[in-house]
Amino acid sequence: MSDIQLPNSGKSPADEPDAGRTPVRFRNPGLPAHRHRQADVDPRAAKRAERQVLAMLGLSAVGSIFFIVAYFAFPLDGTFATLQVSNISLGLGLGAGIFFIGTAAVHLAKTLMPDTEMFDERHPQRGTEAERTDAAAIMVQGGQESGLGRRPFILGGLVGAAALAPLPAVVLLRDLGPAPGDALAHTLWDEGVRLALDPSAEPILASDVTIGSVFHVIPENLYESDHFLDEKAKAAVLLMRVDPDVVDVREDRAGWDVDGIYAYSKICTHVGCPVALYEQQTHHLLCPCHQSTFDLTQHCKVIFGPAKRALPQLPISVDDEGYLVAQSDFLEPPGPSYWERG
Template structure:
């Protein structure tokens, strides 16, 4: 194949190679001419952008306050309507608080912060004293050029919005669940408490649990508790039936199941997510949050993922009417392993 012939206009972009020197194929075109923004040349545009940033910061602060007010003002009485109102108001408040402070930061950077391109050559990590003084002077100059010192309202709004932004996290951390200790050591499960379907609370007949099936279970007396949501978070259970021959024999758990019907805590021992996925072919339980996997044939031992403790088993039996009932509470507290366990 013959060499490609470049047009005369393109040949000017190539340097002829000298002996012992690699030719430079393309010349550096340099940076394009800087285009000034309206706010750089028009004081009215700068003031308009400043007001827009201030409005966005105020909306962020308002969203944060809506979240906090909704958290305490909207009562949770267990009905779907109040739960929906609470979730919507909390979500909108938190979303607006985060969204508008982000938009304000972007708008401030694009309209008021300096946008000229600069080149900073690499140098040793610690410069000389003179270079350090120059760096400090550059920082001071940058702060002056940003205009925040002159724009007191924007600076105040930024400080106010940033100060309020962490408050939803503080409120949410307070509501993550019961504190470690006796609260987790005891649940509503007790001798004779029937296993009931979630959420209908209808008791379960042992004859209705077929091999390969799985039931999401709560204590029959759950809704009698004043704080039934907190109690459900501790007492939720999964019930499955398998061929008893596939489960490894453990003399310490003899009599805890009913002809292959097993009940295990639904609360993952990693960080407390609901273990809600059952694979009947492999007899594996999967936590969807971080993929911790528990093997039912090994009494829900952890075989994969970050959890480091098996799911607690609920001992069960059949009562005189054929319903599944608990023999006792869990013999170890359910929930994440990092909580203190007495």
């Protein structure tokens, strides 16, 4: 294989009339002399590298096991302290499991696997039968040269670490929330349940909600639930007050608000992100994840973005003490469309 270099005349090839016809050729210098690694020439260094790889695979397995143990050992009780301990423990375990299996693979490749420089000329994608047979033989030879067959401890450690690495993900699958069905059909909202501030759970007086204000709301009885985090994921609400004249009230929703105070599900109907941005001037609610936009003046109809369904409205009224209360549960399913019930 030869390379071509044009004469150095200080001009571009386009300026040289004979540049394309009078190339200057030079000899291919080839590959530099191969430098053997210490593990290639010293059996003790090879054994040391083997032990290092095995230790990293062991640490990966320990990290995966620690993740599973921490998941059950540090349950959430609703406080930020337990949430912090749980997150840190899970993060350390999962990070160690992934990090050390990666470093073991890199160290194995750099110290024990063959690193002789090779090149192969490009050829048609499908070769002859003889070439295909040779390619299969090369693959077998590569596996033999990798040394894994001669190093059963590393092979066993690699298999063990790889087998344990997916287990944290399997454990996390059970934490995706309630199973479909009746668990998603209803929330904690019911007739007479007071609207309360998130996260203090203090009930909200209608007189405290001024025009232009917005409140993040939960049911007052949320923390009485044994699975209040799951329930909050379904029942979270945004409360806003606007001039009643700006809303085009539908006949079937007359009486669902309190003098311009409206309550809508906070869970985006696209994939369930929290809708947390309210534009006071335009009366738009925005989802920060995928920019779905809902118009409060049209009962939170979708006016932009991937969401296909309006935010469900929570019917509200005022009790004898002046506190805002729910008239009922949502009359349509909150959350992403795949939560819909028949």
